[in-house]
Amino acid sequence: MKKTDVIIIGAGPVGLFGVHQLGIKGLKSIVIDNLDKPGGQCIELYPDKPIYDIPAVPECTGEQLTKRLLDQIKPFNTEIHLNERVDEVRQEKENWIVKTNNKKEFIAPNIIIAGGVGSFEPRKISLKEAEKLEDQSVFYSVRNKDHFKNKKIAIFGGGDSALDWALELSKYSKVTLVHRRNEFRGAQHTLSELRKLEKAGKIMIKTPCQIISLDNEKELKSITIRFDDEKTEVIPTDIMLGFFGLIMKLGPIAKWGLNMDKKTIEVNPENFETNKKGIFAAGDICSYPGKLKLILSGFHEVALASVECFKRARPNEKYRFEFTTSSKTIQDRLGKK
Numbered sequence: 001m002k003k004t005d006v007i008i009i010g011a012g013p014v015g016l017f018g019v020h021q022l023g024i025k026g027l028k029s030i031v032i033d034n035l036d037k038p039g040g041q042c043i044e045l046y047p048d049k050p051i052y053d054i055p056a057v058p059e060c061t062g063e064q065l066t067k068r069l070l071d072q073i074k075p076f077n078t079e080i081h082l083n084e085r086v087d088e089v090r091q092e093k094e095n096w097i098v099k100t101n102n103k104k105e106f107i108a109p110n111i112i113i114a115g116g117v118g119s120f121e122p123r124k125i126s127l128k129e130a131e132k133l134e135d136q137s138v139f140y141s142v143r144n145k146d147h148f149k150n151k152k153i154a155i156f157g158g159g160d161s162a163l164d165w166a167l168e169l170s171k172y173s174k175v176t177l178v179h180r181r182n183e184f185r186g187a188q189h190t191l192s193e194l195r196k197l198e199k200a201g202k203i204m205i206k207t208p209c210q211i212i213s214l215d216n217e218k219e220l221k222s223i224t225i226r227f228d229d230e231k232t233e234v235i236p237t238d239i240m241l242g243f244f245g246l247i248m249k250l251g252p253i254a255k256w257g258l259n260m261d262k263k264t265i266e267v268n269p270e271n272f273e274t275n276k277k278g279i280f281a282a283g284d285i286c287s288y289p290g291k292l293k294l295i296l297s298g299f300h301e302v303a304l305a306s307v308e309c310f311k312r313a314r315p316n317e318k319y320r321f322e323f324t325t326s327s328k329t330i331q332d333r334l335g336k337k
Helices: 013-023 040-044 062-072 128-132 160-169 188-199 251-255 295-313 328-333
Strands: 006-009 029-032 079-081 086-092 095-100 105-108 110-113 119-122 152-156 174-178 203-206 209-216 220-227 232-236 239-242 246-249 264-266 279-281
Touching (some): 006 105, 013 029, 013 040, 029 105, 110 295, 174 209, 203 232, 209 232, 220 239, 279 295
Parallel strands (some): 006 110, 029 079, 174 203
Antiparallel strands (some): 086 095, 119 246, 209 220
């Protein structure tokens, strides 16, 4: 079990800025996120779309904002645990213990929930047989590329994730890209590269069609797809990769005994603490009178929550507010000379 000062649930902009606000106060934090990369909604929903309401930044994309926030927290060497969903939160005296779906456990006096509108979970293939084969032959993300080498892979989807992985995995595996439409949403350059590989016989692209069944006993053997003209085709397949987008779910948070207002968590706007001492919420997931769902608001909320976190993590120390421009202690923590 890993001990730290603060456990941050959510690696979106608010969670990442929370690392910074805690770090300049001398607190250590760890971040847990259900996605396979930091950035939250910014990365998953609008990585290329411009954001116009970040102070002093006239325009930036979700991807650029995430990169800058990650650069900002580099001095703190914070652990970010990805592909981890927090399933259980329980109290032990003055501390909170967090357990993930992968059985990792962390302990801290503080938790900051910065989970946006809940956890993002992949849309899944709507076949019972596929559900039984999850994490064996059916996957919705790529964690270890070696697992996909020298295989017959069927990739489903029409966005960037599907196109990017089809291109990457085709380097050492036999790939079939399946999409329900003729048009793809992903980057045109990537699609052009895939079309070249298709002409060279190094990849197969099947459109417009959908999966209707899969053949398996103990392991996946093949899949059957049906085209819009009702014709069917059987494709030998070892592994299926689905990239159908994400759905947002509140998930296990709803069972943690927090005061909820519909799908948001009620907080005290003085310090953004929930009804549970030591558990805070910031960003889109929290609610209070006058709440605005802006990244800017989330930054403000997590900054105030970090002050209360300090008081709980360092009960024998007096909190002293300091400006980053004039505090040598803060500048040392940031690695500034």
